[in-house]
Amino acid sequence: MKLHCIDCGLPFEAEVSGSVNVREHPELKEKVLDGSLFMETCPHCGRVNLLGQALLYNDPDQKILMWLLPEENGTRNVEASIKAAIAGSDPALLEGYTTRIVRTAGDLMEKVKIFDSGLDDLVMELCKHVTKLELAGDEKDKARLQAISKAPFKFFRLDGPDNDIEFTYPLDGRMVGARVGFNVYEDCAGIVSRNPSMRPSDPFQVIDSVWVGRFIG
Template sequence: MATRQLIMPVLCSACGARFTAPVEGIVDVGSNPALKSRFLSGRFNMTRCPRCGNEAVLNSPLLYHDPEHELALVLMPVELNLNHTDQQRIIGDLTNALINSLPPEKRKGYLLTPQVFFSLQSMMDRVLQAEGITPEMIERQRARARLIETFLRARDEETLRTLVKQHEAELDYEFFQTLTASAQAMQAEGQPEMARTLLGLRAVLVEMSSAARKAAAEANAALGLGEMITREDLLERLQKASSDEEFEELVAVGRPLLDYSFFQGLTAQIEAAESQQDAETANRLRALRSRILDTAARQDEEMRKAVQESAELLKNVLMAEDPRAVMQQNKERIDDLFLSILSANLQQARADGRSDLAARLEAIGDIAADILEERLPPEIRLIQQLMRAAYPEETGQLLTQNRALITEQMLAVMENILQQLEAARQTRAAERLRQILEQARAISQIAVQTR
């Protein structure tokens, strides 16, 4: 499978924090079909700021390959301001990496003339059009995504009820298809907290609107675990689950289908078994029904409790005389959910003009970034610290103190980052890293000579 991953320095547009993040250069849906939905969700090469929780897509060259539709598309973000020579060099590097990963019979002519796009949205539109989706359908999909974001930003229940009333006509079958599919995509990408947030929004909307209840029931019949399945398919999978972990995952991801109709169908099967005097099957299905209900209720309670605990932790940190000490005592709880709640509060504080609260929340974000940085591999953590430090005094001190980490592998990582910065025309950052890299090489040579 083709892959081209680099570590890239990032400057958060929301709070100004500097950190590093992995970036992928090739999306080959022929070797991994699941990448298509991830790409189309707009979250490919998405990074989250460890300071404030802000999410953003990294601007980086990207090659998209779909052999079924013979698509070879290259994203060359206009923000990079690359000249024609640099563009062609990058396109050649990405294309060669892809072709070299394919067996000879799949190396077709269209790969040699990839279509170039200068915005991610235009490239996504081309992928969708290859699937038979018209521009009008694409725009309606975007409108639904914007509405979901609007609901998620509601500050309280009263605000959400007002928004639901204003947009009730838009809460149709297609809206709930989009909402459910988004939750499934988050679960597949390893973001269960966000998946549960979307499913929680879904449940609240259904409760608040009779139109939403009807539309959600229709959508449930069409959407399932990342593919087009029915409630009957889900029930069969639950019965065949080979482990507790698989059963839990099925309940979590398939939650949109676990509605009244699902349990009505399960009850009908129990009654059918009883009418045939098949007590064993009836008892087994009753036990399954109880297990599903218990699992779903427990997952709901766990999510509610997790949100409440993270919110309470943030409140305690805000009130503490020594926020860093409180966060260090609870460092295992500094996770994506905490960052999401922190980010929501920070955005609200800024919107309300509460600069004092926003400043405190930003400071908490800095502490969270430090705690999360501690979990990184030592080499990556050192690179992050070097990019923030003053050159040459502080960077020299850091390199001297950590000279054991300056290995050939770390120098190679720094060279890869430097190449990426140069290709992106980030001149100042590239020059800074070049100086640090020279320092690192010099200190590593001194270390070798003194051994």
């Protein structure tokens, strides 16, 4: 695909992947996780350009299908035709699959990490919400409190002998971390299992803070 550098404006060719099957190409999963699949360096000036491509991420072993559909690319039509194609196909094809739409490469990377850790992304969204409430409860500064409640939390990793959950989020122009015990995640898993309507009934939903926000006060 021919791109124009956002910095120098000169054209260059970039190899843009539209789909990734991580069983056939495990090396592409690494490129998803380190972000290099979504970037190309301009050969003229060295500026790293974000590709902003739509991408189908398929992990047949973990039965995960995720569609990266950046909103800014006018992908609404793509999304509608994808959903129409799915609606018209045999539902057995998606049997046992976790299917998601994600809006940014960062969201895709995060979900890959969550599923690789054997965790549930819907429970994780609730866990982020609860973690924010805990942090906010300790915070006296009103401006910081607001910044924390608005910050996009990302699952970073499980850590330590008790599988503490580490999040990262931007605050005051830098990335900071938050850490909660695994019991917070387990409590959230309990809430989700007692409220099955929180689970998406249609395939390819966006599971994010907006999604869980509909179910909590």
